[in-house]
Structures are given as structure tokens and as C-alpha cells.
Amino acid sequence: MHQPESTREHWGSRLGFILAAMGSAVGLGNIWRFSYVTGENGGGAFLLIYLVFIALIGIPILIAELTIGRKSQSDVVGSFTKLAPGKPWVVAGIMGVASAFIILSFYGVIAGWSVFYFFQYVIGNLNTEPANGYGGFFGAFISDSFQPLFWQFLFMAMTIGVVFVGIKKGIERANKILMPLLAILVIGLALYSLTLGGTKEALRFMFSPDWSALTEPKVYLAALGQAFFSLSLGMGALITYGSYLKKEHKLPGAAVSVASLDTGFAIVAGLMIFPAVFAFGVAPDQGPGLAFIILPGIFDNLGMGQLFGLLFFLLLSAAALSSAVSLLEVAVAYFIRKFDWSRRKAAVIVGGIIFLLGIPSSLGNGVWEDLAFFGQETMIDSMDFIASNIFLPLGGMIIAMFVGWGWKKADALEESDLGDSFIGKVWLLVIRFIAPAAIFVIFLSTIGLIG
Numbered sequence: 001m002h003q004p005e006s007t008r009e010h011w012g013s014r015l016g017f018i019l020a021a022m023g024s025a026v027g028l029g030n031i032w033r034f035s036y037v038t039g040e041n042g043g044g045a046f047l048l049i050y051l052v053f054i055a056l057i058g059i060p061i062l063i064a065e066l067t068i069g070r071k072s073q074s075d076v077v078g079s080f081t082k083l084a085p086g087k088p089w090v091v092a093g094i095m096g097v098a099s100a101f102i103i104l105s106f107y108g109v110i111a112g113w114s115v116f117y118f119f120q121y122v123i124g125n126l127n128t129e130p131a132n133g134y135g136g137f138f139g140a141f142i143s144d145s146f147q148p149l150f151w152q153f154l155f156m157a158m159t160i161g162v163v164f165v166g167i168k169k170g171i172e173r174a175n176k177i178l179m180p181l182l183a184i185l186v187i188g189l190a191l192y193s194l195t196l197g198g199t200k201e202a203l204r205f206m207f208s209p210d211w212s213a214l215t216e217p218k219v220y221l222a223a224l225g226q227a228f229f230s231l232s233l234g235m236g237a238l239i240t241y242g243s244y245l246k247k248e249h250k251l252p253g254a255a256v257s258v259a260s261l262d263t264g265f266a267i268v269a270g271l272m273i274f275p276a277v278f279a280f281g282v283a284p285d286q287g288p289g290l291a292f293i294i295l296p297g298i299f300d301n302l303g304m305g306q307l308f309g310l311l312f313f314l315l316l317s318a319a320a321l322s323s324a325v326s327l328l329e330v331a332v333a334y335f336i337r338k339f340d341w342s343r344r345k346a347a348v349i350v351g352g353i354i355f356l357l358g359i360p361s362s363l364g365n366g367v368w369e370d371l372a373f374f375g376q377e378t379m380i381d382s383m384d385f386i387a388s389n390i391f392l393p394l395g396g397m398i399i400a401m402f403v404g405w406g407w408k409k410a411d412a413l414e415e416s417d418l419g420d421s422f423i424g425k426v427w428l429l430v431i432r433f434i435a436p437a438a439i440f441v442i443f444l445s446t447i448g449l450i451g
């Protein structure tokens with residue numbers, strides 16, 4: 001038995017929906033992932049390509065996802081089977097559910113690190129630099145077999161708890177208070193970081209592109225993956241959230257606000273981390289530990305480091321929670337419809353499986369350090385690579401083409417609220433030709449067929 005439409009849960013208000021979508025977008029991707037991927041890809045050129053991708057590919061596909069969800073009133077797989085029965089577009093939906101499992105499995109590990117750091121500040125364990133330095137402290141923690149698993153478990157239990165309670169009660173509320181607080185704190189810390197003495201180098205690193213990097217396919221793939229990951233795009237999180245919208249809630253404005261806020265967060269986070277990176281004389285390309293090593297150093301320099309460290313990791317964990325909830329919701333919404341499970345049963349079973357799936361990602365920093373695929377260094381990098389750099393852009397490409405080519409032009413314009421306007425025509429042009437072609441070319445050049 002399928003859920004009848006009239007009983008489908010809906011957002012309380014348009015604002016509630018926008019906040020939830022922002023909560024999904026803003027997370028570890030803006031601080032942890034953005035900083036280390038920017039650092040690894042040379043800074044400025046990467047950042048420039050990233051910004052172009054957000055505007056040119058990200059926002060148009062974001063509108064396409066929301067359009068699909070609101071129209072279908074169904075989960076990421078159901079959307080395609082309902083709107084285009086028997087057609088192959090549904091592979092995007094299946095890949096979306098798979099991406100939810102893969103991403104949340106390692107996202108829970110990193111979020112667990114954040115909760116652990118919060119706890120360290122609560123008990124006053126990071127008030128002064130540890131004997132082996134912040135890098136040594138971080139390395140010892142993540143390579144431990146038990147500790148990170150414990151915090152990952154705790155974080156996943158909270159994620160399951162929120163999804164268990166349901167989108168309205170569970171997801172809408174917390175974002176209203178915590179996200180503005182995190183924004184204020186990150187801006188404040190960026191202003192402080194800019195006084196530490198590494199500002200000139202940091203600004204040069206972030207904003208004056210090394211043009212030779214523009215010829216490297218790997219920089220484009222990294223920027224594409226970061227754009228999709230950060231916007232929660234290409235795997236149906238926004239189809240799912242859009243499906244809890246009523247027709248009278250308008251889409252394009254919401255899409256632009258979400259993308260702007262997410263991008264603003266990333267840039268300010270960069271301004272928080274990179275001046276300190278150069279002031280402390282740390283290498284910007286040291287990988288996934290960057291934020292966890294640099295931030296404690298910033299708090300250490302601050303007068304009330306314990307307080308700021310505590311607040312920061314609390315709010316970062318909260319931001320990670322609202323993103324994790326949207327990841328879990330993609331899979332849970334599918335299982336509820338497909339197997340007629342209750343929301344509670346689906347949340348516990350699916351969340352539990354994802355926790356287990358994340359164990360290799362956690363142990364991959366220690367006892368299972370040889371476990372890796374796709375030419376990556378660790379299990380986390382491998383999972384992240386397949387999901388963020390392959391599945392999300394590929395899913396986004398299919399989503400764009402589904403609305404662009406699978407629908408009548410007039411329907412696409414009408415259902416997206418863009419209407420028969422200039423912007424509507426530009427949007428159609430992008431989702432029909434430009435976005436799919438750009439993604440295709442980037443994929444081709446990475447496997448070395450051209451370029």
C-alpha cells in the first residue's frame with residue numbers, strides 16, 4: 001500500500017522548508033571538506049572554478065531537483081517511477097539512495113570527530129597545546145580503534161533520533177537558532193584569524209589563482225565534487241525535501257538563497273582557516289585533518305579558548321546533524337514507501353546499517369589503514385571519491401536531463417515557477433545542454449580520453 005498523497009507530511013511553512021534546506025547544505029562540507037580540498041588543490045584557481053560551478057551548474061540543478069520533488073510528492077526513486085514509469089531515468093534515484101548510504105557512512109565518522117572535540121573542550125582537555133601538538137593529538141585520536149567509533153555511534157544515534165521523530169518536529173526547529181549562531185561565530189573567528197599575521201599569504205592563496213592549475217583536469221573534478229557535496233546536490237536530498245512542499249511554495253528564490261548562504265559559509269570558513277594556516281606555518285595541503293588541527297590552534301591563541309572551542313564544535317556538530325538528517329531522510333523516505341515500513345522502523349534499521357557501513361571508514365585511519373580504492377589513500381577518501389566526485393555529478397547530470405529533455409518545455413517552466421521568462425529560457429538551456437555537457441567533459445578528461 002502506498003501512502004495516499006493527502007496524508008503526506010508537509011513543512012509547516014516556506015521558511016521552515018528554506019531553513020531545512022539550508023540546514024542540509026551547511027555542514028562539514030563548508031568547513032572540514034571545503035578547507036582541505038581547497039588546500040589540496042592549490043587555492044585560488046580551484047576556488048574560482050568552484051564558484052563558477054555553483055552558479056552555472058549548481059543552482060540550475062538545485063531548481064531542477066526541487067521541481068521534481070514538489071511535483072512528484074515522492075521520494076527520490078518514487079519520483080522517477082511516478083513521473084516517468086518504465087523509463088531509465090530512475091537510475092538517478094537508485095544512485096541517490098546508494099549515495100545517501102555511502103556519504104552518511106563516512107560523514108558520521110567526521111561528525112563524530114567534531115562531537116569528540118566538543119567534549120574535549122567541555123572537560124578542558126584542549127585548553128593548552130598537548131605534548132605532541134594539535135596534529136599529534138588529532139592523529140592519535142583518529143587512529144585509535146575504539147574512541148572514534150564511540151563518537152560516530154553517538155552521532156548516528158542522534159541522527160536516527162531526529163529522523164525517527166519526523167521531518168516537521170525533528171528537522172524544522174533546531175536550525176532556526178543554531179545556524180545563525182554558527183554564522184556569527186565563524187565570521188568572528190575569521191576576523192580574529194585575520195589578525196594572526198598570515199593574512200597576506202592567505203589572501204594570495206585563496207584569491208589570486210595560479211592559472212596553470214586551470215589546465216589540470218583533477219582540479220575541475222575536485223571543484224565539481226565539492227560543489228555537489230556542499231549544495232547537497234545530485235542524490236535527491238532536495239528532491240526529498242521538495243516533496244514535503246506544497247505547490248504554493250515557490251522554488252527559484254529558495255534555491256538561490258540556499259546556494260548563496262552555503263557558498264558564503266565556505267568562503268568565510270576559508271578566511272577563518274587559511275590565515276591561521278599561514279600564520280602557524282602549516283602546509284595547506286595536508287588533507288582531511290586540516291580544520292581539526294588548525295582550529296584548536298586558533299582557540300589556543302584566543303583569550304577564552306576553551307569557551308570558543310566548546311561553542312564552535314558544538315555548533316559544527318549541530319550543523320553536521322542537520323546535514324546528516326537530510327542524508328538519512330533520503331534513504332528512509334524510500335524505505336517507508338517501498339516496503340511500507342513505519343518511519344520509526346525505517347530510521348532505526350537504515351541508520352543502523354549506515355553506522356555499520358561506516359566502521360571501515362573509521363578503522364581505516366588506524367588498524368585498517370591499507371583499505372582503500374580508486375587510487376585514494378584511505379577508506380574515507382575512497383568512499384568520498386566515489387560518492388562526491390562520481391555519483392553526485394552523474395546523478396545531477398541525469399536529473400538535469402530528465403527535466404530538460406524528459407519533460408515538455410512548457411511543463412518544466414511551469415513546474416519550476418520560472419515561467420516563460422528570460423531566466424526560464426536560460427535555465428532550460430543550462431539543464432538541457434550546458435550542465436550535462438560540462439559534467440560529461442570533466443568526466444572524460446579525468447579518465448584521460450581528452451585533455
Ligand code: PHE
Pocket residue numbers: 024025026027028029030103228229230231232233235237323324326327
Ligand atoms: N551539504 C552537506 C555539507 O556540506 C553534506 C551533504 C551532502 C548533505 C549530500 C546531504 C546530501 O556538509
Ligand code: NA
Pocket residue numbers: 024025026027029030229230231232262
Ligand atoms: Na555545504
